Amino acid sequence: MADDGKRAGGLPEGFSYRAFISYSHRDKAHVRRLHREVESYRIPPKLIGKVTSVGEVPRRLTPVFRDRDELPASSDLGSQLSAAIRGSMFLIVICSPASAKSHWVEQEIIQFKRAHGEGNLLALIVDGTPYGSSQPGKEDDECFPRPLRYVLGPDGELTDVPTEPIAADLRPDADGPRLARLKLIAGLTGLKLDELVQRETQRRMRRLMLVASGAAAGMVVTGGLAFYANAARIEANRQREIAQQEAAAAKAAADYLVGTFELSNPATDNPRTITALTILGRSAERAQRELADQPVIQARLIGTLGRAYNNLSLFNEARTAVEASDPAIRKAGKDGAEALLVLAMTYLKQGSLDKALVTVKRAEAMLGPDLKQNTGTRAAAALTEGTILTSATKVREGVAAFDRALAFYRATPDAPPERVALTLSSRGLLLSDDGQFDAAEKSLSEALAINQKALGADHLLTGKAWFALAQNSFLAGKLVRAERQIAMALKVERAVLDKDNASIADALSIQGQVLQGMGKLPQAERALTEAVAIYRKAFGGPHYLIGIADVYLALIESQRGDTRAALATLDDAKANYDASYGQIHPNHGDLLVNRATVLARAGRLAEARKDCAAGLAILRDTMGADASFTKSSAATCANLGGTTG
Secondary structure: OHHHHHHHHOOOOOOOEEEEEEOOHHHHHHHHHHHHHHHHOOOOHHHOOOEEOOEEOOOOOOOEEOHHHHOOOOOOHHHHHHHHHHOEEEEEEEEOHHHHOOHHHHHHHHHHHHHHOOOOEEEEEOOOEOOHHHOOOOHHHEOOOHHHHEEEOOOOOEEEEEOOOEEEEOOOOOOHHHHHHHHHHHHHHOOOHHHHHHHHHHHHHOOHHHHHHHHHOOOOHHHHHOHHHHOOOOOHHHHHHHHHHHHHHHHHHHHHHHHHOOOOOOOOOOOOOOOHHHHHHHHHHHHHHHOOOOHHHHHHHHHHHHHHHHHOOOHHHHHHHHHHOHHHHHHHHHHHHHHHHHHHHHHHHOOOHHHHHHHHHHHHHHOOOOOOOOHHHHHHHHHHHHHHHHHOOOHHHHHHHHHHHHHHHHOOOOOOHHHHHHHHHHHHHHHHHOOOHHHHHHHHHHHHHHHHHHHOOOOHHHHHHHHHHHHHHHHOOOHHHHHHHHHHHHHHHHHHOOOOOHHHHHHHHHHHHHHHHOOOHHHHHHHHHHHHHHHHHHHOOOOHHHHHHHHHHHHHHHHOOOHHHHHHHHHHHHHHHHHHHOOOOHHHHHHHHHHHHHHHHOOOHHHHHHHHHHHHHHHHHHOOOOOHHHHHHHHHHHOHHHOOO
């Protein structure tokens, strides 16, 4: 277990900290957030243990030293800081005009370079201008401290030889919070940035339906403007007053929408070249300018525009539009809550989880204390909160938020059934990720039932619900159930998607793995062969997903007695792994163990033991000796002489 602790920090001998954060205390708010995000970042499981240029990738990037927050009361502050700098693998410099002028930041960088050389310095720009000191008029805006811009000489003193630091830029108009954080994680682990981005994307793919469905919810503007016309039963005069108000609001919205498409200059504007982005930008500006005295309409329209921007991945534009309408949103009261939920999702997409949660809470507060009122919007708020908490890997809190959303939806007359199903599906996937397979199955099954009833058996969302259930069953080891569920998913997907869609290949690959595990070799081979063919066409070249399917195909060929074909297929799997990963990966070790199984089945035990030893060495180096997969592979190798299947 002591070895596990060592790998959790992943620190080579002689180091006490993963990183030392050097900063001006004017930037302390950024540092607190960075410290929390780095130490709590969850390394994707398949990357843990991978050997990079800076050593094994750890489970967590801990500990990170944050100067005075880490020190005991001591009169010898200088020696304590110097010891921490010497004991840190990396130095993260928070770059701003304040830090560029800080004597202490400058000394910390110089001390780190003297102890560790010019490498392993990472810069995070939070404000100012990089190399502003060399740009007339921007000298005071320089954000890089001088020791970051120049190398040390052999005597340990600064020279005039320039260098370029590895920098991530937190500012919204540059990398933004999410990409900047991933750049730092890549630097601290030695992983490639695209590896982390790919894994982050895979984490988010399961929640794509939530984002897409959430974006569609706000597109009907004028229907929302007539909400109160059929509300409570009140006296006839009050009814007429409300009807008149809503008619005026609907007319204002209609005039606004039509006006948005008017040419700003008929003499020069070509209607055939005006883009959707032009229309969106013009809409946001007009809403803020012309609807200042109609805050409810402005808030609803801005919320819709924010969703449209988010759908186009124009997160800065969405944030700017909604934030600029904050005065109207405040005046709109409970009618402004939905615009705040759009802003919360925008913050989430930009990686600002704290801001996203605060904004959701603000939306809930605007709805008032009576939980029996505005239940539909309260449900949307709880669903948004659950999505944010899922991104923060807070399972218990995330499930609780989804449960609140379900309670509000079920208390809402005519709640859209697809929203209820979406909430259940999001809840189930979170539970499945956490290994709570039985609870996940219950939630996912209910989502499937709702989609079937509301959308029909052949709708794509119904097929996706079957796929989610099959994944959960496969992970839980329930192969018979997984076989039936993945067959249903394929039936729907084949009916509604193009035959060469990669989603169909994903389902076929899982189907082949399930069938191979059940011993249904001909059916498994057909599914895997078709998956490989679709992958090859979709990707247009090597891909690790082809390699995974190849490994299962090789096992089938071996079980059929065709050792030569099995070994050739494994060679193809290795070629795909090599091209995709670019370096040794746990899947290389798994491939060698499976190759040993193929050789042992053919009676070639000496070769098999050699491959097994090589495969286990890779798994130990990349995943660790105590990883469950490494142990199960070791058991396979120990039983080589008795291999039968």
